[in-house]
Amino acid sequence: GAVVSQHPSRVICKSGTSVKIECRSLDFQATTMFWYRQFPKKSLMLMATSNEGSKATYEQGVEKDKFLINHASLTLSTLTVTSAHPEDSSFYICSAPLGGGTEAFFGQGTRLTVV
Amino acid sequence: GEDVEQSLFLSVREGDSSVINCTYTDSSSTYLYWYKQEPGAGLQLLTYIFSNMDMKQDQRLTVLLNKKDKHLSLRIADTQTGDSAIYFCAIASSSNTGKLIFGQGTTLQVKP
Numbered sequence: 001g002a003v004v005s006q007h008p009s010r011v012i013c014k015s016g017t018s019v020k021i022e023c024r025s026l027d028f029q030a031t032t033m034f035w036y037r038q039f040p041k042k043s044l045m046l047m048a049t050s051n052e053g054s055k056a057t058y059e060q061g062v063e064k065d066k067f068l069i070n071h072a073s074l075t076l077s078t079l080t081v082t083s084a085h086p087e088d089s090s091f092y093i094c095s096a097p098l099g100g101g102t103e104a105f106f107g108q109g110t111r112l113t114v115v
Numbered sequence: 116g117e118d119v120e121q122s123l124f125l126s127v128r129e130g131d132s133s134v135i136n137c138t139y140t141d142s143s144s145t146y147l148y149w150y151k152q153e154p155g156a157g158l159q160l161l162t163y164i165f166s167n168m169d170m171k172q173d174q175r176l177t178v179l180l181n182k183k184d185k186h187l188s189l190r191i192a193d194t195q196t197g198d199s200a201i202y203f204c205a206i207a208s209s210s211n212t213g214k215l216i217f218g219q220g221t222t223l224q225v226k227p
Contacts, residue, residue: 006157032213034213034215043203043219044158044217046214093157093158095158095213095215097213103163104148104213104215105160106150106157106160107157108156109158111155
């Protein structure tokens with residue numbers, strides 16, 4: 001199947017700093033990518049839709065100034081957690097749909113710990 | 116809005132069949148998915164079914180879809196300890212652009 005690579009897989013940062021997470025589609029182009037957040041023992045919550053060449057679309061309740069999304073190319077989307085706080089600690093996963101959206105492939109996730 | 120519900124936990128013995136159930140509210144979903152997540156890992160697509168199908172079988176996996184009752188199930192035959200994981204049911208949103216709505220996930224525990 002198609003491959004989506006997410007980097008880094010784990011990151012620990014200090015409160016107040018910013019962290020950038022990358023999501024790359026390795027063998028296909030993705031004009032749209034999705035960013036999810038997963039709380040411990042919880043389902044995945046869609047945070048935002050990343051659109052190549054235009055602004056991201058954020059879900060209700062997600063602060064766009066805190067979670068900056070940039071879709072720089074057809075194979076790369078980045079999520080930057082700005083001024084991180086301990087409550088931002090979570091598992092962040094990106095996905096990219098293939099073709100007409102039949103299948104969505106997920107990155108391996110990023111475990112963010114803010115101390 | 117769209118909603119997907121799953122039971123949270125299932126425990127089976129190795130060699131038995133596992134059945135994980137899912138109900139959803141959005142009847143316009145074209146595709147319905149099952150994902151597997153192992154501890155600390157991302158999501159692995161196990162299988163998906165098109166909404167005009169009733170059943171899909173892929174080796175040990177059987178997906179059953181009852182559109183009338185908006186019920187989806189995943190059956191794992193001859194369950195192995197390596198099948199222990201969290202299984203997520205997901206539906207494509209009505210806009211069908213790759214955006215998925217997930218259930219809470221069912222933790223499958225396989226006892227030797």
